[in-house]
Amino acid sequence: MKEFHKLLPLATGYFGVSSALYAFDGLIVVYGPAGGAWHINIEDEPRWYRGPATVVGAGLREMDVILGNEGKFIENIARVATQLERRFVALAGTPISEIIGTDLRGFSRTLEAQTNKPVFMVPTAGSEPYPEGAAKAFLALAGKFMRAPAANAPRRGVNVLGAIHLSCGREEHMQPVLDAIEAAGLPLVAVFSAPRPGEEDPLAAIRRAPEAELNVVVSTSGIPLAEFMRAAYGTPYVVGMPVGLRGRDEFLALLRRENAPTQTMAARPACRHAVVVGEPVLSHGIRRCLRADFGVPRIDVVSVLPDEALFAPGKGCLGVMAERGAHDISTDDEAAIAALLNDPDVDCVVADPCYAALLERKSLFVPMPHIAMSARLNWDMPYEYALEKGHEYLAAKLHAARA
């Protein structure tokens, strides 16, 4: 049994659903007691403040669980979705709906018939990692809204998959990646999870997404959708987060389906043994940057989320900007991470600021907020990871330590 004391348990499934769907003008109903939706909004969701009702709670009470009362909840959800003119309804499961076996799929069908709006459920509970919830939400979104392109229609442009704030932070941190894709001559078709600017219908880009020629996956939450789109529309994909200069070059080469440029190593590394803790795709991107841009000889990655999919790419995967290191681990266990961070050989830690509480010895600590860990505690912190900005941020932190 996992014990947490100095860390927060990471965001789980229905947090991921919220993160994936929040920007698309829908009503996301967290089907559980009061409090579940509340905490997502207050703590984990920067878009909540003074925004419209988006993530709401069903407000289940004890007697509802005993008596069922499904009809009442269907009526309530239909009323709110209609009154507030939301574009779709998503039902997300919670520990309670999981335990009592609520038929959310049946709810969805009934609601769809009552409201004439698209309604879908996302089978989450309360213990699964948040990327699983986000991935299921993306698949549900795709199933509801994507339309297959005409058989002979030209395929052009790129979708970015997995760009959820729990993994990637606020949109501005991801913007350099989007800019780089467009600067490379590849128009952006859709970004999961944000509407394209200037479009009245926030779901328009989702509908068009199958027209893209390539999917770029920037966090593990996007891999299942990439595999789905490969199977359904034949869209190939690449996986990686471009961090720093070398990351940029490799990423652009991958997009152009060219060979990566020759690697150069920095002469004088700022540290000898770094540990990067966080979301797997970003953490591996940071590792590649520390190695190539800053010459750090040993970097171990602690993926605090499952990373198997990253190293077992599907048929349509054209490349992954990650390789498993001999000492990498995949765990969110507080004690295991603490043991690794306090290894006497480790002289640099790149991680969300919450992990600093685990350090028992002096070590260079580079803050890299993971919103699924620290949420609003750190979401306004100045930090960068993408491309040149990521290089500059890491350089400033590493050189400050050397000075």
Added chain:
Amino acid sequence: MHVENACVSIKNLSSREDFPFAPLEGVGPNLAGWGVIETCLLLPESLCVMAGPSACLRHSAFMAHARGFTDRFHMLCVPELDMTLGNHLAEVERGVRDIAARRPEKVIFLIVGCPDYILGTDFTGVIHRLEQSTGRRIILGAMAPITIGLKDSPFTSAYTAFFGFLQHEKRHVDPDAVNILGTFMPLSESGELYQVLRNAGVVRIRQIPLCRDLTEFARMADARASLVLHPLANGLAGRMEKEMDIPQCFTPTSYGFSAIDGEYAKMNAALDRELDASPWRKAAEAAAAPLVERLRGKSLAVGCSINGSPYELALALLEFGLDVRAIFARGTFKPYEWDLIGRLREQAPGVRVYNVSHPNLCGETEAFDDIDVAYGVDAGLFCARAANVPLSRYQEQKHGYENAVWMLERTCEALDHPVSNHDWIYTHNFLI
């Protein structure tokens, strides 16, 4: 308008059924303070272990991190499937035993969530064995919002559980001792209530947040009476009265002079002492007058995240001759609030009462653009152009006439040096 579905004129609010029904929880910012974990940790020498699915734990963990009480708080992650199958009991027992082995606290609150509550998991054996093996008192509690409306709130239950540390104490009635219950931030010893009590010979005054250890806490058994400043403490005070013969006096945090007059009268009777608060009243009247003048002509709104009742504050502001336009509230009325609502109905029937949890209210600010001052971070969320005065229970706790003056001073301070509602919520953590 969406907002209209979320409100009622106070002239039409006579019973709970009149309050606008929220079909879904729209997540208004209205649950400020008194988390279960924080409540448990008010007891000295206590530790809190919460067991449940990660999603539930994350909520409490966030509060612990934001408020800085992580040291005495541990979490055990239990998957839903293990709970359903009852496989988690042995693991929770082992987890608590491991934590106890590393910690010095004498009391461990084991807090479980809605899933265990709904499943009816029986922890009796676990607790018995843990008490035997660790030598600590283990108290089971629930952080189960699914029980809202049917039973005592989880916070009240946790606070009431403190009775377990008093019930076996031998009671030596001390006529000069009083308990103050229901404070989170403690009342200052230099404040009005302490001074008034001491001047009347009540010199031993005990508050739970000021007790250094369980021995000091146990001396609450000797008090002549308990003064209850927050409804949260009614359960504990009730058991102390019923089972230990310690009279209670409900004297909730108030802002209006007439309400405070009434509270001192109740305290006089309960303590059988002549409490002379008249110098404090006189000084407060003098201090309040210019502050009230500054607020004339301004339109006011009151939220339910304040320390105290929003209806009492609204009434207090009306008694000062001020213009209250809106109240943001929840449908969970305290019994004593119906009298306040009745008086509001007579004095200001046009005041609008909004269900702060109603989804139709989310994102709506335009309807409140005419509000100049909003009390409570919940009211401040909707009244975007208003100066926001949190009156949070995480700020100073005051009682008596000085509380009215403090409220007015904070109001003028907010007008002179406004702090944004966003900062109160996200920088000062006055929401969770």
